[in-house]
Amino acid sequence: MWCLITAESAMFLIFVVAYIFYLGKSLNGPTPKEILNLPIFDTVCLLSSSITVRLSVNGLLKHSQMAFIGWLTATVLLGITFLLGTGKEWNDLIFKHNFTIHTNLFGTTFYSLVGLHATHVAIGLLMLSVVLMLGLFGKVDQDQTRRFHSLSMYWHFVDGVWVVVFIVVYVIGR
Amino acid sequence: MADSIHLSGIIDLTPEDKHPRLWLEVMHEWIVTTDHKKIGLMYIAASMMFLVIGGIEVLLMRIQLAVPESTFLAPEQYNQLFTLHGTTMIFFVAMTIEFGFANYMVPLMIGARDMAFPRLNAFSFWIYLFGASLLYYSILGGKGVYGGSGIPDVGWFAYAPLTEKAFSAGNGSDYWALAIFISGIGSIGTALNIIVTTICMRCKGMKLSRMPLFAWLMLVTSVMVVAAIPPLSAAQIMLLIDRYLGGHFFDAQAGGSAVIWAHFFWIFGHPEVYILVMPAFGFMNEIVPVFSRKVIFGYPAMVAASVGIAFISFTVWAHHMFTVGMEPVANTVFVISTMTIAIPTGIKIFNWLATIWGGKIRFTVPMLFCIAFLFQFTLAGLTGIMLGVAPFDWQLHNSAFVVAHFHYVIVGGILFALFGAFYYWFPKMTGRMMSRTLGKWHFWLFVLGFHLTFDFMHIPGLLGMPREVYTYEPGHHWEIWNMIVTIGAFVQAVAIIIFVYNLVRSQFTGKLAGNDPWDAWTLEWATTSPPPNYNFASEPMVRSRRPLWDLKHPEDPDWKYEFDAENEMATK
Numbered sequence: 001m002w003c004l005i006t007a008e009s010a011m012f013l014i015f016v017v018a019y020i021f022y023l024g025k026s027l028n029g030p031t032p033k034e035i036l037n038l039p040i041f042d043t044v045c046l047l048s049s050s051i052t053v054r055l056s057v058n059g060l061l062k063h064s065q066m067a068f069i070g071w072l073t074a075t076v077l078l079g080i081t082f083l084l085g086t087g088k089e090w091n092d093l094i095f096k097h098n099f100t101i102h103t104n105l106f107g108t109t110f111y112s113l114v115g116l117h118a119t120h121v122a123i124g125l126l127m128l129s130v131v132l133m134l135g136l137f138g139k140v141d142q143d144q145t146r147r148f149h150s151l152s153m154y155w156h157f158v159d160g161v162w163v164v165v166f167i168v169v170y171v172i173g174r
Numbered sequence: 175m176a177d178s179i180h181l182s183g184i185i186d187l188t189p190e191d192k193h194p195r196l197w198l199e200v201m202h203e204w205i206v207t208t209d210h211k212k213i214g215l216m217y218i219a220a221s222m223m224f225l226v227i228g229g230i231e232v233l234l235m236r237i238q239l240a241v242p243e244s245t246f247l248a249p250e251q252y253n254q255l256f257t258l259h260g261t262t263m264i265f266f267v268a269m270t271i272e273f274g275f276a277n278y279m280v281p282l283m284i285g286a287r288d289m290a291f292p293r294l295n296a297f298s299f300w301i302y303l304f305g306a307s308l309l310y311y312s313i314l315g316g317k318g319v320y321g322g323s324g325i326p327d328v329g330w331f332a333y334a335p336l337t338e339k340a341f342s343a344g345n346g347s348d349y350w351a352l353a354i355f356i357s358g359i360g361s362i363g364t365a366l367n368i369i370v371t372t373i374c375m376r377c378k379g380m381k382l383s384r385m386p387l388f389a390w391l392m393l394v395t396s397v398m399v400v401a402a403i404p405p406l407s408a409a410q411i412m413l414l415i416d417r418y419l420g421g422h423f424f425d426a427q428a429g430g431s432a433v434i435w436a437h438f439f440w441i442f443g444h445p446e447v448y449i450l451v452m453p454a455f456g457f458m459n460e461i462v463p464v465f466s467r468k469v470i471f472g473y474p475a476m477v478a479a480s481v482g483i484a485f486i487s488f489t490v491w492a493h494h495m496f497t498v499g500m501e502p503v504a505n506t507v508f509v510i511s512t513m514t515i516a517i518p519t520g521i522k523i524f525n526w527l528a529t530i531w532g533g534k535i536r537f538t539v540p541m542l543f544c545i546a547f548l549f550q551f552t553l554a555g556l557t558g559i560m561l562g563v564a565p566f567d568w569q570l571h572n573s574a575f576v577v578a579h580f581h582y583v584i585v586g587g588i589l590f591a592l593f594g595a596f597y598y599w600f601p602k603m604t605g606r607m608m609s610r611t612l613g614k615w616h617f618w619l620f621v622l623g624f625h626l627t628f629d630f631m632h633i634p635g636l637l638g639m640p641r642e643v644y645t646y647e648p649g650h651h652w653e654i655w656n657m658i659v660t661i662g663a664f665v666q667a668v669a670i671i672i673f674v675y676n677l678v679r680s681q682f683t684g685k686l687a688g689n690d691p692w693d694a695w696t697l698e699w700a701t702t703s704p705p706p707n708y709n710f711a712s713e714p715m716v717r718s719r720r721p722l723w724d725l726k727h728p729e730d731p732d733w734k735y736e737f738d739a740e741n742e743m744a745t746k
Contacts, residue, residue, distance in 0.1 A: 015412075101415065112421065
């Protein structure tokens with residue numbers, strides 16, 4: 001999993017570099033300051049989902065199916081909320097502000113970077129949901145702890161990337 | 175006795191089941207296999223096929239360039255050929271043939287049963303094959319007949335903005351981007367496998383400081399792959415976003431940078447060429463000591479130098495971009511980093527020389543190829559240093575001199591080491607020796623052809639001939655050199671035909687090899703040839719870097735001379 005995280009980090013780094021390089025270079029169109037709002041609620045959701053997934057792993061370690069399933073459900077729900085929040089943000093940007101990937105350099109780099117992250121969140125959610133389903137059918141026991149822990153590391157990575165994206169796009173960029 | 179190595183019992187003599195099998199059974203076994211040895215062989219076989227295809231592409235180009243103003247090929251066809259040639263040779267031949275050898279040898283060398291993730295291994299192979307097929311599907315599919323070019327014609331580095339929709343209307347750039355993106359997933363998978371296998375699955379007693387240098391070099395290469403391929407994937411995603419979603423990453427008219435693709439590509443591209451050469455260093459590290467009958471000189475320095483090269487290789491990328499107009503300070507930084515990378519590389523060359531010095535040299539075919547590597551790779555490195563001096567590069571960027579330099583490394587260095595590896599490990603993989611006579615014919619013809627082509631290619635470069643041009647006017651004094659280069663290419667082709675014939679024929683008529691035909695020292699030579707499915711019947715236990723030497727020479731074992739804490743305790 002560490003290898004995968006290294007590889008994905010290298011890829012995200014290039015998109016972040018492109019984003020930073022193109023800050024202020026758009027020839028036209030809205031600037032970050034004008035149309036971006038801080039996604040505080042989404043961020044809180046995603047970051048707490050890291051905590052809940054950790055609690056879920058602990059639950060599995062301690063033989064507590066209830067804790068495992070319960071916290072995993074919370075993780076999935078928080079992740080879905082994050083994605084819905086991003087979807088709402090994009091809906092506003094596209095239809096209210098006419099701001100698309102095509103609009104200007106900011107648009108291209110913003111949607112690419114945030115979109116790439118959202119894709120990784122979606123994939124992570126898919127995997128977590130699969131584990132949740134398997135857990136509900138009673139197929140996940142202590143022997144699977146290492147695998148679930150690997151998946152939780154992926155989820156922490158996705159959260160880590162969001163911290164970087166948040167700082168670069170919403171804090172520095174504006 | 176306390177110093178005995180537990181290699182007895184690792185060879186299981188139970189006879190294999192030899193009932194006649196249907197073709198379909200055999201094919202099925204190969205398609206679903208997760209055995210690292212079979213997957214390694216499939217990588218090698220597929221890479222050899224693409225080597226031949228890439229070779230045909232280059233022969234066509236050389237025919238076109240042999241005389242000025244030739245009309246053998248149309249300009250568009252020439253562009254497609256050099257794009258396919260470069261892309262195929264780098265991504266679908268060199269990287270994958272080295273992964274093939276790594277797949278086969280690394281688990282055996284470290285006394286493991288298989289790779290850490292056998293199914294990921296199989297997946298990585300098949301997705302490489304799919305990606306490579308996708309590139310060649312562009313010949314049939316795409317808008318090749320009706321619209322813009324279906325076959326990519328943008329060079330193996332596919333610079334944007336040329337690859338933007340506005341300038342490359344057909345699907346060529348898409349095939350290029352997707353084919354490499356998809357096989358890149360396979361490369362990362364294999365690299366991941368090698369890293370985990372070498373770190374977690376070494377046999378008892380094999381600390382990292384006792385691991386064979388080929389395994390070390392594959393570990394370093396794999397770390398580089400994990401770090402260097404994703405930037406290329408990122409750039410390709412950006413390109414596809416530009417082409418299909420209206421993005422502006424490389425769109426100068428929207429304020430985008432025309433140079434940023436070059437930066438992202440070469441951030442991948444430079445480490446990539448070191449990814450190509452490190453396994454070749456690994457082959458040298460295994461073959462040269464065995465045929466000098468001496469331990470490799472300076473094992474720790476070799477490891478440190480390899481790691482050093484890996485790190486520095488990520489800092490030199492813009493030496494491919496000296497002519498794009500960066501600030502002088504930026505140019506200078508990259509000149510200095512390029513010079514720096516020569517230091518660990520030079521250490522390796524000196525260590526190989528020191529290994530051979532004073533040894534009892536056996537001029538077997540693998541050793542011939544390795545000695546040629548030493549001369550040729552050194553020369554290639556020197557022309558690289560020349561190009562690393564920015565003002566010199568300003569004269570020679572994009573000339574035939576650059577083409578000569580990098581082919582000197584890839585063909586004169588990497589391919590020679592690969593040939594050495596073929597002759598060295600063929601007996602282990604098939605149980606038979608390759609023909610020594612044909613091997614020598616192959617070697618000398620290839621040396622002749624290689625030098626005819628690539629020595630003389632430097633000259634038109636110095637005289638001003640650009641690269642990637644489909645023809646040239648007479649009167650520049652380039653004609654005679656181009657003709658010699660073309661003749662050399664055909665000589666090399668003959669040598670390769672001899673090699674392939676040797677490769678195929680020896681499987682049926684080669685001398686039986688036995689377990690250890692070369693009197694070598696690493697664990698793979700302790701198994702039968704070919705090894706059984708499970709490699710080792712029980713886990714080996716090693717006490718030094720040369721476990722088979724210890725077995726064969728119990729009166730003079732290596733662990734008495736290798737100084738580490740564990741051996742110190744034992745000898746007291």
